[in-house]
Amino acid sequence: MADIPKRNIPGGNVPEGQHPSGKNEEAGKATLSRRRVLQTLAAAGGATLVGASAEVFADNKIKGWPDRKGMLTDLTECVGCRTCEKACNRANGLPEPEVPFDEKSVFEKKRRPTASAYTVVNRYENPKSSDKPLYRKVQCNHCNEPGCASACPVRAYTKTPEGAVLYNKDVCFGCRYCMVACPFYVPAYDYESALDPRIVKCTMCHGRVKNGGIPACAEACPVGAVTFGKRSDLIRAARERIRKNPDRYVDHIFGEYEVGGTSWLYLSGVPFDRLDFPANLVEKPLVEQTKGFLSAVPLVLTIWPALLGMCYASTRNKEGKE
Secondary structure, three states, X not given: OOOOOOOOOOOOOOOOOEOOOOOEHHHHHHHHHHHHHHHHHHHHHHHHHHHHHHHHHHHOOOOOOOOOEEEEEEOOOOOOOXXXXXXXXXXXXXXXXXOOOOOHHHHHOOOOOEOOEOOEEEEEOOOOOOOOOEEEEEOOOOEOOOHHHHHOOOOOEEEOOOOOEEEXXXXXXXXXXXXXXXXXXXXXXXXXXXXXXXXXXXXXXXXHHHOOOOOHHHHHOOOOOEEEEEHHHHHHHHHHHHHHOOOOOOOOOEOOOHHXXXXXXXXXXXXXXXXXXXXXXXXXXXXXHHHHHHHHOOHHHHHHHHHHHHHHHHHHHHHHHO
């Protein structure tokens, strides 16, 4: 933890235990403690309201933004070069991986996104041709109605008009409900930051998109396996590919309807479960299912994590100001 700079106290020497204002230091501490208790109780009340607003959020059945953007990954085109991984790391200022981007031994085990890699590529056997492996790019799918957002008791997640689902680390207190609620097991917890709990995941390069650019992975892909555009246009393009090449693709656009639809869409030449996509996902948004769970959770289980988290955030903000 960084040293807190000491402040110069005007007015010369101050007797030990005495505040510069003349008040006893212990009395000042007591006043501060009472103030913090009141702030904490207010935070607990706020957490209760958050729980109520989460139910309202679920009842609204938000359908996303009609002009939102999306990504289409054509897995029949992916060659496993990991250029997308490299571009993602550089765009997000992430560290170099332990296994270099051009090293193929990384495919010996299946990987998931982590705090140091927002997207990863895995290799699979091709049932149609044993000498031509298949590859799958994994990252946050940016659900139209994100389950992570509905499960979060402090609204640390936001579905943006551009299509990305963003996370606010300044609100999060580390409960990790989002990790359980995500049907794709995407949010990763940064365990290296024990004193600064945060979730990390793909942002679909939201800043670049807002400024008129495209996500780094789509820009870098050398074979055009990743396409960025308006989600509705990508769905039409995907259907056209399936129509023109029925022997190349399975007749399914993954992400069009799963759990209410996602901003990240996929085409494949083999059944998606062969590539470790979750099978039998419902079309109904998870937000409509998690609201029942949240309303059944005892109040203490939702208040106390928020209560402790608010205390920590209050202390951290105070230290920062000093």
